[in-house]
Amino acid sequence: MQEKENNDGIVFKPIFKVVLLIFTSFIIFGALAIIFYGPRQTQVDITEIDPELLENGVHVRTGLIEADGLQTVITNCTTCHSSKLIIQNRMGEEQWNATIRWMQKTQGLWPLGENQKVIVDYLTKNYPVLEKGRRPPLTDIDWYPLEGK
Ligand code: HEC
Numbered sequence: 001m002q003e004k005e006n007n008d009g010i011v012f013k014p015i016f017k018v019v020l021l022i023f024t025s026f027i028i029f030g031a032l033a034i035i036f037y038g039p040r041q042t043q044v045d046i047t048e049i050d051p052e053l054l055e056n057g058v059h060v061r062t063g064l065i066e067a068d069g070l071q072t073v074i075t076n077c078t079t080c081h082s083s084k085l086i087i088q089n090r091m092g093e094e095q096w097n098a099t100i101r102w103m104q105k106t107q108g109l110w111p112l113g114e115n116q117k118v119i120v121d122y123l124t125k126n127y128p129v130l131e132k133g134r135r136p137p138l139t140d141i142d143w144y145p146l147e148g149k
Contacts, residue, residue, distance in 0.1 A: 069122030096120045
């Protein structure tokens with residue numbers, strides 16, 4: 001007796017079709033959800049630093065701390081002068097913006113556009129004004145008279 005051949009190739013049972021449909025829609029909607037609601041690139045600075053140029057969280061050539069915006073700072077701020085000038089200056093947002101304006105007016109620094117915020121954020125976060133430059137004053141001192149006076 002000869003077995004009857006199935007000429008349809010793969011037979012999709014109706015249930016299988018439904019599963020396939022659900023599966024495909026999951027992938028499509030999943031992809032759309034990631035595109036529309038996924039993590040957004042908020043930084044203008046999308047270039048990543050070559051890990052080989054870093055050592056212990058510090059960019060070896062410039063000595064700048066590795067953090068968001070590092071590449072933007074390197075590109076815009078280390079062409080005219082050493083990064084030491086940046087590192088030794090600790091300022092707040094206002095002062096950094098004023099320093100940048102001063103360099104733009106008098107030293108030929110180019111307009112930074114959106115990168116200015118990236119740079120100032122980097123600087124204020126990684127090189128903040130040091131609150132405690134000196135030993136805080138002593139409190140709770142138990143004074144006593146010196147003997148022999
Ligand atoms: C077009 C050249 C140029 C670029 C680019 C540049 N600077 Fe300067 N900057 C200068 C010059 C010139 C000085 C004065 C140097 C001196 O006094 O020896 C200076 C001085 C400074 C000082 C010291 C200011 C002070 O009050 O003593 C800081 C801090 C500084 N720059 C930070 C930056 C930062 C941050 C960037 C990136 C946004 C940057 N610079 C980009 C030219 C530039």
